[in-house]
Amino acid sequence: AQRVTQPEKLLSVFKGAPVELKCNYSYSGSPELFWYVQYSRQRLQLLLRHISRESIKGFTADLNKGETSFHLKKPFAQEEDSAMYYCALREGAQKLVFGQGTRLTINP
Amino acid sequence: DAGVIQSPRHEVTEMGQEVTLRCKPISGHDYLFWYRQTMMRGLELLIYFNNNVPIDDSGMPEDRFSAKMPNASFSTLKIQPSEPRDSAVYFCASSLDGTAYEQYFGPGTRLTVT
Numbered sequence: 132a133q134r135v136t137q138p139e140k141l142l143s144v145f146k147g148a149p150v151e152l153k154c155n156y157s158y159s160g161s162p163e164l165f166w167y168v169q170y171s172r173q174r175l176q177l178l179l180r181h182i183s184r185e186s187i188k189g190f191t192a193d194l195n196k197g198e199t200s201f202h203l204k205k206p207f208a209q210e211e212d213s214a215m216y217y218c219a220l221r222e223g224a225q226k227l228v229f230g231q232g233t234r235l236t237i238n239p
Numbered sequence: 240d241a242g243v244i245q246s247p248r249h250e251v252t253e254m255g256q257e258v259t260l261r262c263k264p265i266s267g268h269d270y271l272f273w274y275r276q277t278m279m280r281g282l283e284l285l286i287y288f289n290n291n292v293p294i295d296d297s298g299m300p301e302d303r304f305s306a307k308m309p310n311a312s313f314s315t316l317k318i319q320p321s322e323p324r325d326s327a328v329y330f331c332a333s334s335l336d337g338t339a340y341e342q343y344f345g346p347g348t349r350l351t352v353t
Contacts, residue, residue: 175344217282225270225334227342231281
């Protein structure tokens with residue numbers, strides 16, 4: 132079975148410090164991975180997808196097939212980055228399997 | 240477009256009562272998903288539909304849960320009878336078929352069963 136693991140339920144860093152939210156996956160095929168984010172009082176929304184190789188709001192995520200990881204990184208955290216972050220793996224045509232989520236808090 | 244619409248936003252009910260959650264997907268989207276979010280288990284897929292047909296209901300926890308999609312613009316998730324362990328936030332999401340894959344989520348319904 133495909134699985135997504137986010138080992139940290141809570142992560143707290145200071146403003147200006149680097150951030151790394153960990154995500155590991157298990158998948159028998161060629162994985163397609165995403166990060167979704169939920170800001171306070173907002174809807175869960177797509178942050179970035181690995182196939183786009185994009186940087187959104189300063190965040191990047193690189194797929195490492197050797198380590199089966201898709202960690203989300205930002206070099207300098209901002210207070211508005213405080214949110215719930217979910218890593219997700221595409222399974223089949225339309226299904227997403229989500230990790231348990233990491234609540235990121237940026238301290239001033 | 241108002242996006243995915245869910246109602247009610249909050250529901251408090253007593254154990255044993257029937258609960259019905261409602262969802263209106265984004266117009267034109269082919270797929271509709273129901274998720275449950277809890278602190279312990281995170282975001283779990285319960286069931287999803289394609290063109291109003293249920294495709295995968297393997298995440299539905301037990302027979303007390305049922306979901307329907309009578310037309311392209313409306314879906315319900317029903318719990319009968321409800322139990323305290325059903326307390327969670329229930330999300331509905333919709334998506335378009337295609338390679339630029341993204342699910343659009345509703346605001347969620349916070350269910351409390353006492």
